[in-house]
Amino acid sequence: MIQISLERRSLHLSRKEQALASAAAQRSTMQFQFQKQIAAKAVTYRPLNSIHIQPSALKFLIQKYSEQLVYKPLDEIQYWFAYSAGAFLEPGYVQLYYYAHLLSGKKIPPSKSAVAAIGEGTAGLLGQWLYQGRKLARPNHDYPDIVMEAQGKTLLIEAKATSGSVKQAENLIENDLARMAAYAFACAELDSRPVIGILVSTALIRHNHFHTYITEVVI
């Protein structure tokens, strides 16, 4: 089983903050002002109960929600965690120096596609389990990653993922917040239903333990 620990916060943006988000999405210099404004609201994440999912169920959801052309991303990331844990010194693995050309004092990175695919599958899972959403569309090469319908609302879900720290997962949300707020605001003006923007950022801590931050942008 894969354990996913969760933290969630909900941001209700005023008209002024929505306008600031729109400006920040257009001009990078406004990004700092927007982030400062959001930080001043001091809306902290609150932990939710962890969830557990069978790897084959997550595999199914990755096929449903990811557009990454990657074969067996869960196996790929498990292999990388085995390497990172030094397991390749044990019998049964490929000879060493496979990654030697990548060594320059930095951590060996896993496949970016595999990490992204797991992030998208996890976001789809949470859309279904936490929000009772149903997939309306999985836009190709477009923003956001998933559009869902849930109890009369439209959910716009953007997935992020990292094999780095939990803090990095949190930062990925901060970096995309203005874009999501601006987009959700625009969609809300054009949609016949209430719109919620949801940023879901997952840190792959171990092959069987992820930590996910969820930020709801409520218009």
Place this chain on the structure above:
Amino acid sequence: MSNPKVISHQRFVCQSIVERIRTLVLKEEAQIYSSTIEVALAELVREQMVTLARRHVSDSSQPNLLEQAIRLTETNLLERLNHYFDFEPYFEMVREKMKTSAQEITKLQEQLKEARFQERIGFSERIDDDVAVPFEIVEIGLRDALEGLVAIPLAEQGCYLNLEEIKNSYEVEGAQFPFQIATENFVFIIDDDGRIFVSTDNFSNSLIEDARGMLTHLARRLYVVT
């Protein structure tokens, strides 16, 4: 708890578009361009292209697969809407977005035809006998390296899932779709469109047959008409 109703993904997206357009018409805002309708239409057109390509259905009156899918999607939606709606501004965008996907699907269609002729691709089997709701068991992947099996209910209007009956025999994990049923050898996933999936990665032929038998048994008990 009553049996949940399930409908196919295409039907769900179709219903959502129709409801959204009706709301816009009621509010006299039909001229508003909704980005949600646009992405939902693109999803429907892509699904339609995949369905046509899998079935090798071509229409000589249409210049290509994308146009054929767009026309079918439009006809289907207008029938459900029961009044005229100008989809063209949306389809202009869908054409632009789906151009590359259409090229890819068209190319793969020919390769699939050849692979099927050579019997390299997994088969699908329709189960009609002695069932409340007909369904299909589809093998996923190449014949000698099946990655999974999936049961798909075939009722046009959707069907119900008799989860309570299943819970009498199996431990069903989860409070929402997708539900999970873990047995000694297999994990079955039940999703919101009624599909039941089981992974068969690295399974022996006899284990795949066991999985198929159990999947068929589950689908027979799960899919009901009320």
